[in-house]
Amino acid sequence: MRSRRSRSSPPRYSGFGLIRRGLTGTSWPPAWRRYEPRRRYDVVVIGGGVHGLATAYYLAAQHGLTNVAVLERGYLGGGASGRNTAIIRSNYLTPEGVRFYDRSVRLYESLAAELNFNAMFSQRGHLTLAHSDSALRIMRWRAEVNRLQGVDSSVIGRAEIASLVPSLDVTDHPRFPILGGLWHPPGGIIRHDAVVWGYARAADALGVHLHQDTEVVGIDVSGGRVRGVRTNRGQIAAPAVVTCTAGWASTVCDLAGIELPITTFPLQAAVTEPVRPFLDTVVVSGTLHVYVSQSDRGELVFGAAVDPVPSYSTRGSLEFTENVAAHVLELMPALAQVRILRQWAGLCDMTPDFSPIIGPTPVEGFYVDVGWGTYGFKAGPVAGEAMAALVATGKTPELIEPFDLARFTDGRLVGERGAAAVGH
Amino acid sequence: MITLVCPHCGPRDATEFAYIGERTARPDPNDTTPQEWRGYLYLRSNPAGWADELWLHRAGCGRYLAVRRHRTTGAVDEVRDVGAGGEP
Ligand SMILES: Cc1cc2nc3c(=O)[nH]c(=O)nc-3n(C[C@H](O)[C@H](O)[C@H](O)COP(=O)(O)OP(=O)(O)OC[C@H]3O[C@@H](n4cnc5c(N)ncnc54)[C@H](O)[C@@H]3O)c2cc1C
Ligand SMILES: [Zn+2]
Numbered sequence: 223m224r225s226r227r228s229r230s231s232p233p234r235y236s237g238f239g240l241i242r243r244g245l246t247g248t249s250w251p252p253a254w255r256r257y258e259p260r261r262r263y264d265v266v267v268i269g270g271g272v273h274g275l276a277t278a279y280y281l282a283a284q285h286g287l288t289n290v291a292v293l294e295r296g297y298l299g300g301g302a303s304g305r306n307t308a309i310i311r312s313n314y315l316t317p318e319g320v321r322f323y324d325r326s327v328r329l330y331e332s333l334a335a336e337l338n339f340n341a342m343f344s345q346r347g348h349l350t351l352a353h354s355d356s357a358l359r360i361m362r363w364r365a366e367v368n369r370l371q372g373v374d375s376s377v378i379g380r381a382e383i384a385s386l387v388p389s390l391d392v393t394d395h396p397r398f399p400i401l402g403g404l405w406h407p408p409g410g411i412i413r414h415d416a417v418v419w420g421y422a423r424a425a426d427a428l429g430v431h432l433h434q435d436t437e438v439v440g441i442d443v444s445g446g447r448v449r450g451v452r453t454n455r456g457q458i459a460a461p462a463v464v465t466c467t468a469g470w471a472s473t474v475c476d477l478a479g480i481e482l483p484i485t486t487f488p489l490q491a492a493v494t495e496p497v498r499p500f501l502d503t504v505v506v507s508g509t510l511h512v513y514v515s516q517s518d519r520g521e522l523v524f525g526a527a528v529d530p531v532p533s534y535s536t537r538g539s540l541e542f543t544e545n546v547a548a549h550v551l552e553l554m555p556a557l558a559q560v561r562i563l564r565q566w567a568g569l570c571d572m573t574p575d576f577s578p579i580i581g582p583t584p585v586e587g588f589y590v591d592v593g594w595g596t597y598g599f600k601a602g603p604v605a606g607e608a609m610a611a612l613v614a615t616g617k618t619p620e621l622i623e624p625f626d627l628a629r630f631t632d633g634r635l636v637g638e639r640g641a642a643a644v645g646h
Numbered sequence: 647m648i649t650l651v652c653p654h655c656g657p658r659d660a661t662e663f664a665y666i667g668e669r670t671a672r673p674d675p676n677d678t679t680p681q682e683w684r685g686y687l688y689l690r691s692n693p694a695g696w697a698d699e700l701w702l703h704r705a706g707c708g709r710y711l712a713v714r715r716h717r718t719t720g721a722v723d724e725v726r727d728v729g730a731g732g733e734p
Pocket of ligand 1: 268269270271272273274293294295296297298299300301302303304305306307308309310436437438439466467468469470474489490491525567568569570591594595596597598599600601646
């Protein structure tokens with residue numbers, strides 16, 4: 223290894239550093255390091271997506287727990303965290319949901335500074351279109367709940383929509399004319415890879431071990447307590463294990479003998495060739511099951527609802543592309559000549575009430591942060607912060623109390639379908 | 647794309663069918679605790695391998711079909727009529 227730096231102080235990213243390294247031709251050291259797994263950690267986190275990495279980072283940053291490992295079967299961000307459409311918002315339907323996601327938006331606002339990593343959070347506003355009276359009614363309800371929780375959100379009419387997004391067809395001609403919309407200024411998009419890498423680099427700097435190519439194949443439970451995990455790189459003892467494995471949550475919880483109310487569905491997305499910037503809000507249509515935003519590179523990013531059949535396959539389908547193209551053109555007819563460049567799928571862990579499952583399980587010391595469905599990227603910071611607090615103190619933070627696993631047997635569902643079914 | 651061979655209609659594209667859910671035995675409501683009943687409603691095995699599923703041939707014969715399908719590869723090894731009611 224060249225130029226061995228002090229292990230405790232990785233260089234900070236800065237404009238000055240960039241210029242200096244550019245002029246002297248020195249490269250940046252890797253953003254995180256490789257280790258042999260220790261035989262024992264205080265906390266093992268399974269899953270190297272935004273949730274696992276945020277949990278590890280806050281354990282170290284806020285609770286001083288640094289003997290922590292993140293075990294990732296593939297590569298960091300290789301799951302849904304690197305495949306999503308990066309939408310961030312807090313305009314949910316239930317007060318529990320709104321409070322929770324609002325905390326996450328606030329953490330995202332200061333994330334780049336905290337992690338010293340430019341995550342490019344663009345709060346360009348989030349607009350959900352209503353094409354029916356019933357959709358409009360739910361939006362009024364959402365706007366009221368949002369405002370009561372101090373979240374900026376309001377129902378707007380056609381004229382305002384036309385001035386916010388001139389490319390939308392707001393006439394009476396479409397099959398589903400636009401009747402109004404829910405306007406949420408703090409919503410926006412972020413660079414998802416940067417969020418994942420930012421948490422990884424910051425956790426690494428605090429001493430957390432990040433193990434890629436490390437698959438958990440067994441979970442040791444005895445006397446009702448978790449004792450550790452078995453991996454393709456050997457056994458690791460740990461008194462606390464947190465699983466943040468999203469689409470694979472069922473397969474991992476199965477290893478600990480826990481059945482979940484989760485079904486795994488693929489969710490697809492697509493991007494077009496880059497075009498001149500013309501769209502500076504996120505536009506969602508529930509009725510047409512489609513949403514659009516424009517990336518900083520000019521690509522249009524399209525998403526839709528999950529595939530109709532559960533599966534662990536991440537293959538795209540022609541059916542999806544055809545549907546998404548048809549629906550986008552109903553909204554924005556002027557895009558007819560734009561070509562789709564790429565399409566892909568990620569896995570979503572859907573729960574019956576469209577809310578996550580986060581907290582303790584019947585196995586002592588084994589925690590879940592799963593059930594994120596199609597909407598969990600935006601929750602990475604708050605979920606990580608809450609999981610870290612739970613693991614470090616043993617007390618469940620109030621913000622996540624409503625989302626425990628026991629709600630499904632006690633009959634306390636948090637119905638979030640009205641705000642999460644299509645708008646991720 | 648999944649192709650299902652309906653015992654009545656022959657090989658058809660999966661878009662003709664509706665996926666209903668995992669095939670599980672419905673407990674007797676007369677001697678089931680609320681906890682057990684909620685387990686039946688919500689808990690799922692959700693395997694990354696072979697799964698026993700219930701499908702409806704919505705745009706075809708309208709029958710409920712038991713389907714054994716591999717949830718990672720998409721392979722289907724059995725499609726069987728389970729009657730109009732869909733009970734196992
Ligand atoms: C196309 C698409 C669009 C989306 N759009 C949005 C959006 O706009 N906004 C939003 O908020 N959310 C969105 N989501 C949802 C969001 O991406 C996810 O909810 C979120 O990324 C989940 O993060 P995670 O860290 O929990 O899981 P993941 O990022 O999926 O990470 C889980 C990791 O666990 C690893 N793993 C699994 N099993 C094991 C094992 N046995 N051992 C070790 N590691 C294992 C996997 O390899 C994976 O890397 C979208 C999802 C998709 C697919
Ligand atoms: Zn048939």
